Amino acid sequence: MATQLYAGEITKLKVARKQEYGYFLTNGNEDVLLHKNEAVEQHDEGNEVEVFLYHDHEGRLSATETMPVVTLDSFSILKVVGVQPRLGVFVDIGIQKDMLLSKDDLPTERTRWPDVGDELYCGLKLDKKNRLFADLSNFEEIKELSTEASEDLKNKETEGVVYRFSDEGASVFTDDGYLAFLHNDEMKQNVRLGERVQVRVTFVREDGRINVSTRPLVKEARLEDADKLYQYMVDRGGKMPFTDKSDPEAIKREFNISKAAFKRAMGKLLKEKKVEQKDGYTFVL
Template sequence: MSELLPGSIQRAEMQNAVTDGFLVRIGKETLLLPEADTELQTGQEIEVFIYQDKKGRLLATKNIPEARLDSYGWAPVIEVVENLGVFVDIGIPKEILVSSDDLPLLKKVWPVSGDNLFVSLDIDKKGRLLAKPINEADVMAELVPASPALLKTPVTGRVYRSTKAGSFVLTEEGYRGFIHPYERKKEPRIGETVTGRVIDVKDDGTINVSLLPLKQEGMKDDAENILEYMEKNGGTMQFSDKSDPEAIRETFHISKSAFKRALGKLIKENKAQQKDGKTYMK
């Protein structure tokens, strides 16, 4: 049995070219490096990354990924497989599985092709390489503290964790952000890139982020959404400025105060009117 661990980085000596690439020697073992590179020469020493092919055979590659057994790196999602997980590209010839066990229970927030996960590598009980999304402890350990000057500034990040409490993001600068469900119109996916604004800088250096537009911009969008809702329901709706806040949030994904502002705008523009606890298009 091979003593080489998949996911490890090794010094290898070039042997000879073969049909599928090159043979390299690592200690007492010889592995295939399935890459065409005319600059490689017999006897040359290179650094390689060890991985397995689909049949479980150990191979070597000159591509050293950022995501390793002891470090994290961003990896684009290539394929989503129902009940299995997602496959990500860490920069080697083989895509690596992120198990469904390490993804949210709600599949609507699973990543899709093109999203990016911040992962490290692990080896399962069968000796196979897996990719593991970053955990909260490691995020906090590597935290870049945010300055109070960031308050109200725009920020872009990728979602790395999703819970009932809200969504957690890592920003381009390395800040850790939190998005409360009330600060978004829809729940973002794990790995999705989102842009919002900083609404609070916490004492521990983390930030709270809102994905909602500013009031004036939001009022216009909310008013358009309300009109569209009424159009789809025969020009009327069971909602008014007296309606239950939770019913409003569940239907329109906005607060009651935002709903009242948008509704007031429509009434002022003579596009809607309220009567008997209902609202009608004009």
């Protein structure tokens, strides 16, 4: 008995009839259109054709001979090709129609949404109405691809993609196959889902996972922060209303660094006699 056809299937169907604009394929119970733009070769009536089923822009079940890079039973890393704030983001699955990853599956904070060009680990799923959507890969799926890190990785640099968030930070899957955790305090700036980040390994855990940071080592950070503070003053007429005694929250809010980092950088500038502090201000000399 012929079964119902669903989006997301890869199946073989017979050519029921040819039209100027394509082919109607059937399983004996239901017909779908294989548009000529979706056919890789010409077919005759009665031919059997392997196709992938999806919904076109008008929501109609349609067929393509181009096979997607992901299916309902697999996942891959997909590029974000569009962002629609009311809907979500669109990813390229290898066919002419891009697939929607619903906003319901994206972070609540809009600033953490992927940008065009970012990369997401995704598969496909059907909702309750049998509509086809992109589906973010979960931790267990990513874990299957991972490898354990060795102790000698500490302080080494690597690169990877942010694949999920928690209250404490972001999870990153590195190009080397390591499961990495980037704590909020170790972010030089906020990161997005799907963003490719350069990280430094700060700790190798017993289970083979790693903790990472996007911040430089203390010595390098002191140089970088000192340059940033000096330029900040130059851009504002040679002074700023911040000193070693300023409120830590105000420093964090203005410069996105801790008070300890601020004092290290300021100490470098004072030692080099590039600045002086007086009456609650720091001045360029």
